[in-house]
Amino acid sequence: MYQVNFLPWRQRRDRRRGCFWLGALLLQVTLLLLALFLVAGQLRHQQAQRQARLTMLGEELAALTLLAHQQQQERAQRALHSARAERQARNGQHNRRYLQLLQQLSFSIPPPLWLTELDSDATNGLRLRGLSRSPAAITQFERRLAGMPALPRLRLAEVTQRDDGLYSFHLAAQWGRDG
Incomplete structure (x- = not known):
């Protein structure tokens, strides 16, 4: 093979x-x-x-x-x-x-009346202090102010007679930025 x-x-x-x-x-x-x-x-x-x-x-x-x-x-x-x-x-x-x-x-303001202080703020309102020779002038002034729409709830806070015969008064009213 x-x-x-x-x-x-x-x-x-x-x-x-x-x-x-x-x-x-x-x-x-x-x-x-x-x-x-x-x-x-x-x-x-x-x-x-x-x-x-x-x-x-x-x-x-x-x-x-x-x-x-x-x-x-x-x-x-x-x-x-x-x-x-x-x-x-x-x-x-x-x-x-x-x-x-x-x-x-x-x-x-009637003639026999003088404003001595005007103070206003939003908290206490408007406070006016003044002197007068007669209480009638204070009452007249208060009535005139009460007729003003700008002064709501006006009140006479105090009136006293001083030693010199003049009347001292204090008025307060609502007053502020809003009314």
């Missing part, structure tokens, strides 16, 4: 198979590394995009915060101006009422 030595042929075939599988393994490793590099590059790109977006949003937030702060300051300024205008209007109204009261008082 004729014998053929297949050993070199098998060795070549095994070497070719080994080279093929080694090449396939290297190709797979190369493709895997390439895929990893592509994924890493994609992740870096996405991270850079996120960072850029985060920076942009941070700038927008800073701008919006500044705008909100400016608007809040403007609202506070408007409220301050509005409160100041309201306060000035109330003060003007109070001053007009006070001027009107003083003008009415000047026409209501």
